Amino acid sequence: MRIEDYELLLKLNEIGTIRGTAKAILISQPAVTQRLKYIEDYFGEIIFIRTPKNLVLTPCGEIILEHAKRVIEEEEVLKNKLSQSSDEVLGTLSIACSSLISQRFLPKILGKYTNKFPKVTIDLVTGISEDIRRNHKDYHVCIIRGEQLKESTSIHLFDDPLYIFDTEPFPKDIIKERPLISFKSDDSMHELVDNWLYHHQQQIKPLRTMTVDQIETCKQFMKQGIGMAVLPKSVSDSMMDEFPHIALELDGKPVTRYTWLSYQEGIRELPQVDEFIKMLTNETFM
Structure with a gap:
């Protein structure tokens, strides 16, 4: 066997x-x-x-x-x-990563890592942060969104402010009534959006909510005029000049998604893990 x-x-x-x-x-x-x-x-x-x-x-x-x-x-x-x-960096590096980070940032980082350490085997699992939290002890490192992981060492990687986009303007004097397109994410993301909408119900009123699997699908539906979409800056900065949008703020502060690198105590004794953590923490994300 x-x-x-x-x-x-x-x-x-x-x-x-x-x-x-x-x-x-x-x-x-x-x-x-x-x-x-x-x-x-x-x-x-x-x-x-x-x-x-x-x-x-x-x-x-x-x-x-x-x-x-x-x-x-x-x-x-x-x-x-x-x-x-071993004097060489080898072995297996197991990573659990938020889907957004794995699509937007991880390919470049892993490209550099595997070029530098070609004998390391990468075991990568992607998904929503909520699922990763439940099984975080199964992996060497976790890259998650939202709140930091308890009972782990957590390093803050970057802030990712949220914006609401549409093909139609956001008027200041009347309530904007439009469908809202949502993408599959963890509960903390939906709570941020729902809380913001609650405090801005005199400005924006979703007529209905459509949920899609992927954030990229959400973006494309918004671009076709199907409805509004709340998107993090990390995947929408190229859209700022093209589509009407407003920043999500509460009490004058931006509504933000935090991104964390988390790992168990002692895991950095593994050279392949330590090298990945050093590379990741030296990366500029936003």
């Missing part, structure tokens, strides 16, 4: 379908099916029952999955020990 086989079992259990797993790991569906059959033949047990909707773990499958988790964890511990004892 290879480490990749154990990782496949965990991914199948996480996603719940062969088709979804194949899409996530970028190989064909028949290849996933064939590898699963090999693993089940190796153990001589059925690991998953195939139902029309999803995969269901068998009792033997649960035992094998627990073993797979231990094998992968032990492999990671071994790699970390080897990287600490």
